[in-house]
Amino acid sequence: MDKMTTILQPDHATIAGVSEPAKSRAARRVHGLSDRTIAWLFVAPTIALLLAINIFPLVWMIRLSFTSLNLSMSYLPLRFVGLDNFSDILNDEDIWFRLQTTAQFVICSVALQVVVGFGLALLINRQFRGHSFWTTIILLPMMLSPAVVGNFWTLLLQPQIGPFNYLISLFTGVPPSSFSMTGQVALAPWTIVLVDTWMWAPYVMLICLAGLRSIPDYIYEAAEVDRASAWRQFWSITLPMTVPFLMLAVLFRAIENFKMFDMVNLLTSGGPGSTTELVSITLKRAAFEKWRTGYSSALAIILFVTVFGAANIYVKALNKVKQR
Amino acid sequence: MSDSAVAKGAKGTLHRFFGRGRWEAVAMTLIGGGIFMLVQPFSIDLYSYSFVTILAGTVGFVIVSHFPE
Numbered sequence: 001m002d003k004m005t006t007i008l009q010p011d012h013a014t015i016a017g018v019s020e021p022a023k024s025r026a027a028r029r030v031h032g033l034s035d036r037t038i039a040w041l042f043v044a045p046t047i048a049l050l051l052a053i054n055i056f057p058l059v060w061m062i063r064l065s066f067t068s069l070n071l072s073m074s075y076l077p078l079r080f081v082g083l084d085n086f087s088d089i090l091n092d093e094d095i096w097f098r099l100q101t102t103a104q105f106v107i108c109s110v111a112l113q114v115v116v117g118f119g120l121a122l123l124i125n126r127q128f129r130g131h132s133f134w135t136t137i138i139l140l141p142m143m144l145s146p147a148v149v150g151n152f153w154t155l156l157l158q159p160q161i162g163p164f165n166y167l168i169s170l171f172t173g174v175p176p177s178s179f180s181m182t183g184q185v186a187l188a189p190w191t192i193v194l195v196d197t198w199m200w201a202p203y204v205m206l207i208c209l210a211g212l213r214s215i216p217d218y219i220y221e222a223a224e225v226d227r228a229s230a231w232r233q234f235w236s237i238t239l240p241m242t243v244p245f246l247m248l249a250v251l252f253r254a255i256e257n258f259k260m261f262d263m264v265n266l267l268t269s270g271g272p273g274s275t276t277e278l279v280s281i282t283l284k285r286a287a288f289e290k291w292r293t294g295y296s297s298a299l300a301i302i303l304f305v306t307v308f309g310a311a312n313i314y315v316k317a318l319n320k321v322k323q324r
Numbered sequence: 325m326s327d328s329a330v331a332k333g334a335k336g337t338l339h340r341f342f343g344r345g346r347w348e349a350v351a352m353t354l355i356g357g358g359i360f361m362l363v364q365p366f367s368i369d370l371y372s373y374s375f376v377t378i379l380a381g382t383v384g385f386v387i388v389s390h391f392p393e
Contacts, residue, residue, distance in 0.1 A: 090372045099371075103363035302375050306362060309355035309382040312389075316348065 058304075065297035072291035085298035095299070098274070098282045105192060105264075105278060106257045112197040113253055114246060117204025122238075124205065125212045142202040150266025153195045157181040157267075182268050188276045192264050196257065204249045211245030212238065244321045251314040255307055279303065347388035354381030 033041075065086070068079045089095050124135055141149070156164045157180075165176035181191045215237065223233045261280035264270070270277030270285075283303065287296035358378030361370040 086375065090375055091368070093368065096368060096371050099363050100365050305375065305379055305382055306359060309378050309385070310359065312382065312385045313352050313355060316352065 061297045061300060064294055065301050067294045069293040069297075070291050071293050081294065085295050086302070088295065089299050089302060095279070095282060098277055098279045101189075101274075101276070102258060102260075102278045102280075105189065105196075105260070105276075106254050108189075109193045109196045109200075109257055110250055110253045112193060113201045113204045114250060116197060116201040117249065118208045118242070118246065120201065120205040121208035121212055124209060138205065139202045141199045142206075144199070146199070146263040147266060149195065149199050150263040153198075154182070154267055157191065159183075183272055185272055185275050188268050188272055192267055192276050195263065195267060196260070199263070200253060200256075204253065207245050207249040207252075208242060211242035214245075215241045244317070248314075248317055248321055251310070251317055255310050255314060258310070259303070259307060344388060344391040344393055347391060348385065351381050351385035351388055354378070354384060357381075 066080055066082060068081045068084075070076070120138060124131065124138070156162050159165050159177045159180045164181065165179065168174065168179075169176040179187065181187050219237050219241075220233060223237060228236065259280060260278055261284065264276060264278055265281055265284070268276045270281040279299075280303075283296055283299050286292050286299060354377055358374050358376075358381055361374035361377055364370055
């Protein structure tokens with residue numbers, strides 16, 4: 001330490017004998033930076049990184065959304081088209097249908113996830129033998145990457161070699177290779193709902209479990225004293241007190257499913273035809289297959305504002321749950 | 325009534341008018357309504373005005389979230 005002091009303050013080796021103001025003046029001269037400056041120095045790289053990889057692309061995308069840029073013809077001069085891209089999208093029936101498909105997917109998968117997740121939470125909330133083991137097993141799908149889930153479900157659902165079709169044929173007697181879960185118009189939408197529910201119901205379960213564990217025992221004890229049946233306790237205590245947590249799960253899953261891309265792209269790529277083409281897949285096709293960069297930027301902004309608006313409601317709901 | 329009491333009353337009315345809760349509810353209704361308009365299968369006209377509605381709600385929410393409680 002003494003050595004360091006000597007290095008940092010070579011001309012103040014005998015500083016011990018100097019008065020306090022002189023000491024602080026010397027320290028300031030040596031370090032030369034205020035606490036605030038040092039704090040900014042530490043934060044600056046993070047801010048620079050955020051600006052470079054989050055804010056700059058967003059601002060650039062906003063700029064591009066007002067242009068007619070087509071990357072397959074990037075030699076053409078960039079032309080400012082005002083709000084034409086937005087107007088095109090908001091009058092395009094195809095995009096409208098894709099948004100409806102997305103909404104159907106969101107409603108069906110979130111509803112199923114809430115039912116399954118809440119049911120699992122009620123089960124796990126009871127203390128039983130092997131309770132921790134089963135909780136871990138149930139949580140496993142949630143920990144996998146959507147790309148991995150998409151790939152292995154593609155194999156599971158394969159009509160010739162996939163075990164899923166064999167399982168169905170075992171119960172129904174329908175030949176396994178006579179139907180394809182991802183290739184048939186009637187089945188493909190339900191397949192993506194099924195896989196998404198398999199993956200994300202554990203997440204809803206976790207949130208519901210937090211809600212269930214926050215209910216004080218004395219309320220149930222009071223209900224027992226009043227001879228309320230288990231069914232009555234569920235409808236009058238459990239469900240009303242878990243509703244804020246359920247709302248939180250619904251909002252979060254709805255926002256996430258609205259943006260869903262990777263898993264559906266791997267499972268069906270939007271097919272057969274455009275039955276499972278969610279709006280995120282349409283966006284990818286407009287941007288990287290048709291190379292309509294200006295148009296796809298405008299669509300991305302519409303989706304961004306929608307998700308941002310929904311996220312505001314989500315944060316508000318989250319704060320309400322926190323205050324509870 | 326004294327001037328200060330009148331001024332206090334006016335300030336209270338302003339506070340109540342610009343209270344966050346009510347305006348946040350309005351903004352959230354706009355956002356929710358806009359999202360419904362975006363994905364509903366009934367009318368393309370509603371779809372066409374959905375983005376403006378969501379944008380108004382979102383910008384409104386950002387503004388009113390700075391209002392006093």
